[in-house]
Amino acid sequence: RFGDKTRAFLRVQDGCDSYCSYCIVPFTRGPSRSLPADEVVRQAAIFADAGHREIVVTGIHLGHYGRDLVGGPDLTGLLDRLSAALPDMRYRISSLEPIEIGEQLLMLIASRPNLLPHLHIPLQSGDDEILSRMNRRYTTARFAEVIALCRRHLPDAAIGIDILVGFPGETEDRFQRTRTFVEGLDCTYLHVFPYSDRPGTEASSFRGKVAKPEKAKRVAELMALGERKKIAFYRRQLGRILPLLVESERSEGGLLKGYTDNYIPVQFAGPDSLMDRVVMVELQQLNRTTVLGEVRER
Numbered sequence: 592r593f594g595d596k597t598r599a600f601l602r603v604q605d606g607c608d609s610y611c612s613y614c615i616v617p618f619t620r621g622p623s624r625s626l627p628a629d630e631v632v633r634q635a636a637i638f639a640d641a642g643h644r645e646i647v648v649t650g651i652h653l654g655h656y657g658r659d660l661v662g663g664p665d666l667t668g669l670l671d672r673l674s675a676a677l678p679d680m681r682y683r684i685s686s687l688e689p690i691e692i693g694e695q696l697l698m699l700i701a702s703r704p705n706l707l708p709h710l711h712i713p714l715q716s717g718d719d720e721i722l723s724r725m726n727r728r729y730t731t732a733r734f735a736e737v738i739a740l741c742r743r744h745l746p747d748a749a750i751g752i753d754i755l756v757g758f759p760g761e762t763e764d765r766f767q768r769t770r771t772f773v774e775g776l777d778c779t780y781l782h783v784f785p786y787s788d789r790p791g792t793e794a795s796s797f798r799g800k801v802a803k804p805e806k807a808k809r810v811a812e813l814m815a816l817g818e819r820k821k822i823a824f825y826r827r828q829l830g831r832i833l834p835l836l837v838e839s840e841r842s843e844g845g846l847l848k849g850y851t852d853n854y855i856p857v858q859f860a861g862p863d864s865l866m867d868r869v870v871m872v873e874l875q876q877l878n879r880t881t882v883l884g885e886v887r888e889r
Contacts, residue, residue, distance in 0.1 A: 596643070596839065597643065597644050597645060597836055597837075597838050597839055597849075597867050598643065598644075598645045598646070598647060598836075599638040599641075599643040599645070599646050599647070600646070600647045600649055601631065601634055601635060601638065601646050601647070601648055601649065602626070602649045602650060603625065603626045603631050603648055603649070603650055603653070603656055603669065604623060604624065604625050604626065604649075604650030604651065604652065604653055604655060604656045605620060605621075605623075605624050605650065605651055606620045606621045606622050606623045606624050606651055606652070607620060607622075607623060607651050607652040607655075608622050608623050608652070608655070609652060609688075609726070609728075610726060610793075611715075611725055611726050611727060612724060612725050612726045612792060612793040612794040612797075613725060613755065613758065613786065613789065613792055613793075613794040614789070614792060615789040615790075615791060615792055616651060618791060618792075620651055622659075623651075623652055623655040623658060623659060624659055625655075625656050625657050625658070625659050625660050625663065627660060627663065628657075628660075628663055628664055628668075628669055628672060631669060631673065632672060632673060632676050632677075635673055635676070635677055635680060636676075636677065638680075639677055639679070639680050642867065643680075644680070644681060644836055644867060644868075644869065645680070645681040645682070645683065645707075645836055646680055646681070646682050646683070647682075647683045647684075647685055648669075648670070648673070648682055648683070648684055648685060649685040650685065652688070653666060653684070653685055653686060653687055654666060654687050654688045654690075654691030654692075655691075656669060657669065666687075666691075666696070667693075667695050667696045667699055670682065670684070670696075670699060670700075670703075670706060671699055671703075674699075674703045674705050674706050677705075678705060679705070680705060681705050681707055681836065681852075681869070682705060682706050682707065683707050683709050684706075684707075684709070684710065684711075685711060686711045686712070686713060686753070687710060687711070687712060688712070688713065688728075689712050689713075689714070689729050689733065689734050689737040690728055690729050690733070690737075692710070692712065692737050692740070692741065693740075694740065694744070697740065697741060697743075697744035697745060698744060700744070700745060700748075701744050701745055704834075707852045707853070707854075708745045708747060708748035708749065708852055708853045709748060709749040709751075709852070709853055709854045710741060710745075710748060710749070710750050710751070711750075711751040711752075711753070711782075712734075712737065712738070712741075712750065712751070712752055712753075713752070713753035714734055714752045714753060714754055714773070715727055715753060715754060715755045715758075716754070716755065716758060716761070716765075716769050717731055717754075717768055717769030717770070717771070717772030717773055718731070718761070718765040718766075718768045718769055718772075719731055720760070720765065721758055721760065721761055721765055721769075724758070724759070724760055724794070724797065725755075725758060725794070726793070731772055735772075735775075735776065738750065738776050738777060738778065739777075742777050747828070747831075747853055748779075748853055749779045749780070749824070749853045749854035749855070750777070750778045750779050751778065751779060751780045751781070751782060751854075752773065752776070752778045752780075752781050752782070753781075753782045753783075753784070754769065754773065754781060754782070754783050754784070754813055755784055755785075755786050756769075756783060756784065756785050756786060756806055756809045756810050756813060757785050757786040757801035757805065757806035757809060757810075758786045758794065758801075759786070759794060759797035759798060759799045759800050759801070760797060760798070760799035761786075761799075761801055762799075766809050769813075770812065770813060770816065773813065773816065774816060778820060779820060779821060779824045779854070780817050780820060780821045780824075781813055781814065781816065781817030781820065782817075783810050783813045783814050783817065784810070785803075785806040785807065785809075785810050786801070786806065818880075821880065822877070822880065824855075825855055825874075825877055825880075825882055826877060828851075828853070828855055828874050828882070829874050829875065829876065829877065829882070830873070830874065830875075831873070831874055832871050832872065832873045832874075832887050832888075833851040833852060833853070833855070833871070833872060833874065834851065834852050834869050834870075834871060834872075835849045835850065835851045835852075835857055835869065835870055835871075835872045835884075836849050836850065836867075836868075836869050837849045837861075837865045837866050837867065837868055837869075837870060838866065838867075839866050839867055842858050844858070846858040846859055846860060847859055847860070847861045847865055847866070849872075851872070851874075855874065855882055856880075856881050856882065857872055857874060857881070857882045857883070857884045858878075858881055858882075858883055858884070859872055859883065859884040859885055859886060860885070860886075861886050865886070870886050870888065871886070871887045871888035872884040872885065872886055872887065873885050873886075873887045
C-alpha cells in the first residue's frame with residue numbers, strides 16, 4: 592500500500608465522540624471504533640515484511656483507542672504490545688489530545704527505543720473562553736501542565752501543536768492571549784489553520800465571525816512564531832549524535848536525507864546502501880530549516 596516508502600501509516604481507531612463545536616467528524620465518521628489489538632499487531636507485521644522500517648500509529652481520536660473493546664488494551668497497552676512484538680520496527684504516534692497524555696504513556700515512550708520521542712498535541716486556542724466555546728475539555732493551565740510533564744519525561748522530544756485561528760468570538764485581545772501563551776510553551780513547531788464554518792456544526796451559527804484578511808494575518812503571525820521555535824529547537828540539538836531513518840530518495844542537492852527520532856530533518860553525504868537503514872548521525876550545522884550532518888556509525 593505504501594510502496595517503497597520507509598514509513599507506513601496504521602490506523603488503529605476511527606470515529607469520534609467529542610463533538611468539538613467546530614468539527615463535523617462525529618457526524619460523518621460516527622462513534623469511536625478501535626481495531627482489535629491482534630489485528631493491529633498482524634498489520635504491523637505485514638508492514639515489516641513489506642520492508643517498512645517505521646509505522647505512524649494514527650486515528651481520528653487516537654487517545655480513545657480501546658474504550659470500545661471489551662477487555663482490550665488502551666493506547667498505552669497497545670503501544671507496549673506493539674513495541675515488544677516488533678522490536679526492530681520504529682513507531683511514531685500521530686495526534687493525541689492533551690488530557691489523554693499521562694505519565695504511564697510517557698514513561699513507556701522513554702523506556703522503549705522504538706517508541707519515538709515525538710508528540711503532536713492539539714491546543715487550538717490559548718484563550719480559555721475560546722476553548723470553552725470550542726467545547727475543548729481543558730484549560731490553558733492544564734495544557735501547560737501537560738507540556739511540562741512531557742518535557743520532564745522526554746526532554747528532547749519534538750512536540751508539535753495545532754492552533755485554530757479566527758474562531759468566532761476571537762477578538763484581537765483573545766488572539767494576542769493565544770500568541771503570548773504559545774510563545775511561553777516549550778514546544779517544537781506549530782501547525783496553524785484558519786477557522787472555516789462547517790455546516791451542521793454548532794460553531795457555524797456563532798456570532799463574532801473574524802474577517803478572512805484578519806484570519807490570514809493572524810495565521811501568518813503564528814506561523815512565523817512557529818518557525819522561530821522550530822529553528823531554536825534545531826539549534827539546541829546541534830552537536831548531538833542521534834538515530835535517523837534514511838529515506839529511499841535523495842535531496843534535490845543529492846544528499847541522503849531523513850528524520851531523527853525526534854523529528855529533525857537532516858541531510859548528509861553517504862552511499863545508497865544506507866537507504867532504508869537506521870544510522871547514527873551527528874547534527875553539525877543548520878542550513879535555513881534543514882540540519883546538515885555526518886554519519887558517525889553504520
